[in-house]
Each structure stands twice: as structure tokens, then as C-alpha cells.
Amino acid sequence: MARKRTPIKESNNGSPHNKDATCKEQERSASVKNSSIKRTSKLHSRISFLSLMACLVSIFTALVCYVIYPELTSLSSFHSNSVPSLRTMIEFIENGHKTRRDIEQGMSEKKVSPDNDIYSQLIQSKAKLLYGDNNEQAQQLAAKIMRLYTQKESDNEKAESLKIVGTIEDANIHPSIQNSSHAGDLRDKSDTDQLSELPQLLMETRTENIKLDGIIKSSDKNIISNRNDEALVNIPVDMKTIYNDAEKANEIIPDKERITKSLIFSSETERGDFAPRKPSKQTSGSIVLNAENSQVQFVFDDMNKAEIIKQTDTLEEEQFEKHIDDTKTLTSWQAKETRTIKLSDNKELKNESSKKAKVKGIRSSLKEKGISPDSAETVDSNTAQNPSAPKPARGKSKVKETATLKKKSVGNPKDSKSKKISPDKQFSPTFQRSFTPKKIFYGGRRIAPVELLHQKPSNSSVRVYLFDDFLSDQECEGLMRAHDSHVTAYTKPPILCFDSVKTLRKHIRDAGKDINVNSKVFTTGTKCVNASFSLQLQSWLNSNWSYSTAFYPGESKFSTNIATRMQNAMGLQPENGGKFQITSYPVGKAYKTHTDCTLEGLDKRDRSVSVLMYLNNSEEGGETQFPELGIWVKPKRGRALVWNNMSPQGICEPHSRHAASVVKQGKKYIMIRWYYYKSFPSLGHRPSAPSLPARDNDQAMVSCDDYNNGSCRWYDEWTYEHLTDYQQNKLNIS
Ligand SMILES: O=C(O)CCC(=O)C(=O)O
Ligand SMILES: [Fe+2]
Numbered sequence: 229m230a231r232k233r234t235p236i237k238e239s240n241n242g243s244p245h246n247k248d249a250t251c252k253e254q255e256r257s258a259s260v261k262n263s264s265i266k267r268t269s270k271l272h273s274r275i276s277f278l279s280l281m282a283c284l285v286s287i288f289t290a291l292v293c294y295v296i297y298p299e300l301t302s303l304s305s306f307h308s309n310s311v312p313s314l315r316t317m318i319e320f321i322e323n324g325h326k327t328r329r330d331i332e333q334g335m336s337e338k339k340v341s342p343d344n345d346i347y348s349q350l351i352q353s354k355a356k357l358l359y360g361d362n363n364e365q366a367q368q369l370a371a372k373i374m375r376l377y378t379q380k381e382s383d384n385e386k387a388e389s390l391k392i393v394g395t396i397e398d399a400n401i402h403p404s405i406q407n408s409s410h411a412g413d414l415r416d417k418s419d420t421d422q423l424s425e426l427p428q429l430l431m432e433t434r435t436e437n438i439k440l441d442g443i444i445k446s447s448d449k450n451i452i453s454n455r456n457d458e459a460l461v462n463i464p465v466d467m468k469t470i471y472n473d474a475e476k477a478n479e480i481i482p483d484k485e486r487i488t489k490s491l492i493f494s495s496e497t498e499r500g501d502f503a504p505r506k507p508s509k510q511t512s513g514s515i516v517l518n519a520e521n522s523q524v525q526f527v528f529d530d531m532n533k534a535e536i537i538k539q540t541d542t543l544e545e546e547q548f549e550k551h552i553d554d555t556k557t558l559t560s561w562q563a564k565e566t567r568t569i570k571l572s573d574n575k576e577l578k579n580e581s582s583k584k585a586k587v588k589g590i591r592s593s594l595k596e597k598g599i600s601p602d603s604a605e606t607v608d609s610n611t612a613q614n615p616s617a618p619k620p621a622r623g624k625s626k627v628k629e630t631a632t633l634k635k636k637s638v639g640n641p642k643d644s645k646s647k648k649i650s651p652d653k654q655f656s657p658t659f660q661r662s663f664t665p666k667k668i669f670y671g672g673r674r675i676a677p678v679e680l681l682h683q684k685p686s687n688s689s690v691r692v693y694l695f696d697d698f699l700s701d702q703e704c705e706g707l708m709r710a711h712d713s714h715v716t717a718y719t720k721p722p723i724l725c726f727d728s729v730k731t732l733r734k735h736i737r738d739a740g741k742d743i744n745v746n747s748k749v750f751t752t753g754t755k756c757v758n759a760s761f762s763l764q765l766q767s768w769l770n771s772n773w774s775y776s777t778a779f780y781p782g783e784s785k786f787s788t789n790i791a792t793r794m795q796n797a798m799g800l801q802p803e804n805g806g807k808f809q810i811t812s813y814p815v816g817k818a819y820k821t822h823t824d825c826t827l828e829g830l831d832k833r834d835r836s837v838s839v840l841m842y843l844n845n846s847e848e849g850g851e852t853q854f855p856e857l858g859i860w861v862k863p864k865r866g867r868a869l870v871w872n873n874m875s876p877q878g879i880c881e882p883h884s885r886h887a888a889s890v891v892k893q894g895k896k897y898i899m900i901r902w903y904y905y906k907s908f909p910s911l912g913h914r915p916s917a918p919s920l921p922a923r924d925n926d927q928a929m930v931s932c933d934d935y936n937n938g939s940c941r942w943y944d945e946w947t948y949e950h951l952t953d954y955q956q957n958k959l960n961i962s
Contacts, residue, residue, distance in 0.1 A: 657906050657907050658801050658803050658804055658906075658907045659804075659878075659905060659906055659907075660800060660801055660804040660836045660837055660903045660904065660905055660906075660907075661836070661876040661877075661878070661905070662689075662691075662836075662837070662872055662876050663691075663693075663798045663799050663800055663837050663870060663872060663903075664798065664799030665677030665679070665693045665695075665797065665798055665799070665870070666796065666797055666798070666799065667797075668793070668796045668797045670793055670796075670797075671700055673697045673700070674697075675695050675696070675697055675698055675797055676695065676696075677693045677694070677695055677797070677798075678693065678694045678695075678696075679691065679692070679693050680692040680693065680694060680859050680861070682857045682858060682859070683857065683858025683859060684856060684857060684858040686856060686857065686883050688856075688857075688875075688881050688882075688883030688884070689872065689875045689876065689881060690854075690857060690871055690872055690873075690881050690883045690884045691871060691872060692854065692857065692859055692869065692870070692871040693798075693869070693870050693871070694861065694867060694868070694869055695797060695798075695867070695868040695870070696864065696866065696867050697866045697867075698793070698797070698841060698866055698867065698868035699790075699841055699843070699865075699866045699868070699899075700866065701865060701866065703786075703790075703866075704843040704844065704865050704866055704897075707810055707843055707897070707899055708810075708812075708843050708844065708897045710777075710810070711775075711777050711810040711812060711897065712812070714777040714944050715775050715777060715812070715942075715944065717926060717944075718926050718927065718928040718944055719926050720924050720926050720927040720928075721759075721762060721763050721766055721927075722762065722766065722927060722928040722929055722930045722942055723756045723757070723759060723762045723921055723923055723927060723928075723929045723930070724756065724757050724761075724762040724765050724766065724769075724929070724930045724932070724940075725754070725755045725756035725757070725929055725930065725931045725932065726755060726756075726757070726931075726932045727755065727931075727932065727933055727934050727938075728755075728934075729745065729746065729747055729750075730935070731932055731933070731934060731935045732745055732749075732757070732932075733745060734935040735765070735768075735769060735932060735935070735940075736765075736768065739768035739769055739770075741768055749761050751921035751922075753919040754918075754919045754920060754921045755918075755919075756920070756921045756929065758921070762930075766930075769940065772816075772817065772939075772940060773817065773930050773932075773939065773940035773941050773942050774811050774812065774813045774814075774817050774819060774888075774939070774940075774941050774942065775811065775812045775813075775814075775941070775942040776809050776810065776811045776941050776942060776943050776944075777809070777810050777943075777944045777945075778807040778808060778809045778810070778943075778944075778945060779807065779808050779810075780807050780808070781802060781805060781806075781807070781808075787808060788802075790808070791805055794839060794901070797868075798837075798839065798870050800837060800839070800870075800903050801903070801907075803907045804836070804903045804904050804905075804906075804907045805901055805902070805903050805904075806835075806901060806902045806903070806904060807901070808899055808900075808901050809899065809900045809901070810843070810897065810898070810899045811897070811898050811899075811900065811941070812895055812896065812897050812898075813850060813888065813891045813895065813896040813897075814891065814895055815891050815892065815893065815894070815895070816890060816891065817890070817891055817896075818887070818888050818889055818890040818891070818939065819887060819888035819938070819939045819941075820887055820936070820937065820938055820939050821853075821855060821885050821886065821887040821937065822885065822886070822887070822933065822937045822938045822939075823873055823880055823881070823882065823884050823885050823886075823937070824838045824873045824884065824886075824902060825873040825874050825880035825881075825884070826880055827880050827882060828880070829880055832878050832905045832906040833904050833905065833906050834873075834874060834878075834880060834904065834905055835873055835874075835902040835903070835904060835905075836872060836873060836874045836878070836902075836903055836904060836905035837870065837871070837872050837873065837874075837902070837903040838870070838871055838872075838873060838900060838901075838902055838903075839868055839869070839870045839900065839901045839902075839903070840852060840868065840869045840870075840898055840899075840900045841866075841867070841868045841869075841898060841899045841900070842863035842864055842865060842866070842867045842868075842869075842896075842897070842898055843865060843866075843897035843898060843899060844863065844865050844894075844895075844896065844897050845863060845864055845865050846862055846863040846864075846891070846894065846896055847892075847893035847894030848891075848892035848893035848894070849889055849890050849891045849892030849893065849896075850863050850888065850889060850890070850891040850892075850894075850896035851863065851888075851889045852869060852886055852887070852888055852889075853886060853887050853888075853889055854871075854883075854884070854885065854886045855885060855886075855887070856882070856883045856885055857883060860889075863896055863898070871884060871886075872884070874905055878905050878906075920946050923946065928942050928943060928944050929942070929943050929946055930942045930943075931943060
């Protein structure tokens, strides 16, 4: 039996009518199927579109939240219908640190350009978030924030430029310094800002070395307290009683602030003249200016004397910080002031005992080495009679030299018995191998170091640091005036001196002159040309030199004060410091690239560290440049620049080369002090005096260094600084 076919096949083979109906049916069901598929897929695509959108929206929201959230939280605090107060706005902006920092970070990495106006976009979005679109208040707010931001932006630019310049305002270091790591210093800056908000008054009370002209009568004094030989008195400020010159007094009286300033000014005038040159008989004491109630307070050591000097010590940091928060009146400050003075006395006592301890330490160390410090004769005879006796090891120079010094003192049996050895003989050398910058508080100012990073790769040990406000405005003024008065006192044409005939020839060639010179133009035995030739040269050289005058350590209270400041802020030992040299550069003058130490020089008395202090701002030019380090510094009044010229091993570093660029406008004034690697008296002998030509008292000399590595400089003195016997050095007894 044949197998039954499948119905479809059968129907396919059936009548046409039947065939059509089946097809239609089939089509209908297919179309139903299709449309349902289409609907499903449409639904699917809608769903996926929606979920994609939701996804995008949530990503966007997340992003917006990430960027804006910190602000949102702070914004909510002033979400109201009115435009927030300026203060709230500032707080709001301050709270937006994260965003700002991110943007700034982006900017410094050059991912975001300020041209993109990213801030303005950010601000608009903040405003919209607060008030929605098309809202007048939103626009007002945006405008307000924008204004603040612009303001902030300029601060920011300043901060950026601070980074560029090594962080301190307008100290121009090579622009490539941008990414230097001075964020900390910048942050510190806000403390300084805080400081500047302290009442002016407070600053002024920290003034030191104030001298009055002695017109105040003791009968005028209103004694507040009298303790032992000290008296605290209040004196109403009447400048006429302080100044001889009533006219000047009137000129400076007008307001309280100026009173305090004028007082300082007057002291500076005195100081600038370097009192020791005109020995004074003043009594020491202290002075506190209190402009609040227009009174000047004095703490007299001796009630009968009218002239007062106050020696201010560096204020302890702790006290200072405490003081910043202190809202109390000056009276409490005065109390602290007095305490500080007392503390400093104690400090000295402490130093004394630490010195004793040090001596004790050296003595026991000598003992350990088999050297008896008390019977130095043994040391002496041992080494003298037995040349093969062990010598103290190298590198223990301190021990060795102490032993030698003890040995010397044995010559006098009296000395060894009483153990009273004269300071000169006890002196042992000190070395200034490097320097240690440190933040200090002085004269109401916070003086903080900022390292200027090398902008060119070098493996040199040279470090350069800046301290702004190291000198007060008044100090700078006084120093400049004193310098000018010394320069103008030298009325005779200077005698010109050259390091060699070669240098002289080069200067003549530079002047466009064609004359042949030989050693005969020099005054016999000296490096100076004779007076008539000096005169001729002066006009040829067109006085192309800077002017230097000097004062010496121990010469005045001011020199001691400044040396102490350097010791505290830079770790520079006073006994290694030389003279204080004030230099002025008229327009057009410069100083060629040079090192302060002698390259290839082996003399350890060389200049190890230089401290350059700018006494005025530069109008144009006059920057100090370190070409090999890519650093250049703009002169700014009160700013100190410190760097080492020698390595800690005492080798003169070529990378310390520096120059003073041409002064283009205004006059440049600096004060410089060099610290020597090894203090002088330790040598036991002095270098022989240079031969000097005969000269008049008011005749200066111009000294021209090696032509390629130096320039000419005018000096009002003819000695060499190391020929000066520093009292300071003698005092350095270990
Ligand atoms: O004036 C300056 O900037 C640099 C001065 C200097 O280097 C110097 O006197 O040795
Ligand atoms: Fe120099």
C-alpha cells in the first residue's frame, strides 16, 4: 500500500481557489508574525536607546557631580533668591579648591589652556545649577563670580609667576623654573599675608637701635615702674622734643604711623653714619613705640641719660606665632618684649655654659688620644724630642689646633698655672663649609628662605637661596644714604689700579685709545698708575665703575645686629664673615661674570659664601645672573641672596660664576658680605700688606680686576679687609 502524502503537498496539488485562500492565510499569519517581530525589535531598540540615554545621563551626572560637587555642597548654603554676599562668594570660591587645583594642574601640564576659558564655562554651569537657565540672578551671579575669579586669576598668575621666579614676588629666575617645587613656599606666603595684616604699629615696635637726640628731660617722664636700675616710663610723643629741627618734626608729626616711622628713620640716620666712627657715650636701654596712645615707652638702664639704644634679639618663633593670634593690646606685647630681652640674657648664659661644655669635651677627647690638655708640656716635648711620635690624625684639625694652642701657652708658666690664657692664643679656626638657611622672625617680619633651583643641569654644589625682607626699608634707606655721603666726601680724582698691565691695556683699547703703556706708568712697587695718568684714564674710562664703601664687624651695633641675623637665618658664623660692603651702580654700570672665590686657588681663606642684599628695587636692569645655573634675580629692597662659592671641601666652584647686568634705569644699591672658608686669625700669620701709592685722605682708589672675569670698582679705603683686626674674631674662643 502506497504511503499517504502530506496534506500540504496534497493541497499544493489541489484546486486554484483552495490554493489562494491558503496563501492569503499564510501571508496574513506571516505578516502578523512580522509585525510582532518588528514591534518587539522596536521595543528593544527603544529600551536600549533609553538605557543608553540613561547611561549617558548618569555618566554625565556623575561627571558633573565629580567636577562640581564640592561647590554644590557649599553652594547649597546660600541657595536662596537673593544674590549671595561677597563674603559668601569668596568662601564659595575658596571651597572650590579641588576643581581649581585640578584645572591649575591641567594648566601646568599644558593640557588645558587658559584660552579655553574653562573658568568662565565652569562659572556659567555653577550659576545655572543654582538658578537654572535664563535667570537674571544666575547671570548676575555668574558675572559676580567671574569678577572674583578674574581677581583670583590675577593672584593666581602672580602665584604662577612666583613659581617661575623661584616663588618670591618679582625675583626673576629663568622662566623654565615653572615646575619647581615651591608649593610649600607659596603656601607659606599666606602666613606672610597674614603678617602684613598685623597692625602696622606692631611691626614698628620691633625696631631696634633707636637713638634719640637726647633732648627729653627726665622730668618729662611719667614713671610706670621702677625696678632695680631699670625704669619703664611713658613719654607723650612730641617730636619737637625729640628732634632739634622743629621743621623736620612738623613734617613728620602728621599721623601716628608716621611718628613711629620717623623715629626709626632718625635712628637709621644715626646708624647709617656708623656710630663707631663717631664714638658715642649713649646709655643702653630699650624703647617701645606705642602709636595707639601716641606714647613712646622707654626702658632706661640709667634714668639720668636721655639717649637710648634698644638691642632687639630675634624673637622666638613660638612667641611670634602666639603673638599673631594675640588680639590683646600692645601692652601685652611690651611685656613680651621685655621678657624677650631677658631671655636673650639667659641665652648668653646658656651659650657660656655650652662653651664650657665644649671645652670640657675637647679636653676629654684630647685625653682619649693620649694627650694631656693640662700638661701640654708633655705634648710639646714628645713631638719636639721624638719626631716619630704619633701625630694627631688628619681631619681632626680642631683637636690638633687646640693642642697646639695649649702647647703655645705653656711658654708662660704663669699661664699654665692660672689657666688663664689670653683670647688671642686660645683662638682656634672655624670653617664655613656651607650654609644652613632657616626661617626666622625678626623686627616683626617673617623672613623665610626660598631655594632657587638650577635651571641648567650641573653637578655643582652651589645652592642659591633668597630671603625677602631680610633688611627693613629703614635699614636700606640708612645704608644707601651713608654710602652716598661717603662717596661724595671723596672729592679728589681716584687713583686707578689694575691687576696687570694686560688689563690696563685692554681697558685703554676698549676706550678706543691707541696708546702703548708699559709697567713704567705704574707707581713703583704698586699696581696703581700715577695720579696724572689716573686722571687721564678716568675720563677715557668714562668712570665706568661701581662704587663701594665698607664698614666692619664690631664697628657698630648695627654690624653686630646684622651679623647675628645672618647667623640665625643662614647659619653663617660671624667670625668667618668679612667686611660689609655697600656698592652702588649708576646707570650703564655692570659687573662682568666672575667668581667670588679664586678658581684654582688653594687658599682656604677664600670666600666660601656670599650674602648679597639689595637696598633698593631695580627700575630696569641690574639683575644678578648666574649664567651656569640659569638663575637671575631681580633686585628688590630688603631682599638677601645667599649662595656658596666653594664646595664643602673648600674648592672654588666654577658654577658659582655670576654677574651684575647693566643698570638701565635708576641707581642700583647693594650690600654684600663674604664669609670665608677658614677664619683668618687661625692662620697665625697675616698676608703681607699690599704696596700702596701715596695718596690724599679724600682720594679713593679704583681697582680693576682681571679684564675677562671682573670689572672696575671704586673704593674709599685702601686696606685689604683681612688686614683689619676684627675684635669679633678674637672673641671666638672654643
Ligand atoms: O651686584 C650684583 O648683583 C653682584 C655683585 C657681585 O657679584 C659682587 O660684588 O661680587
Ligand atoms: Fe660677586
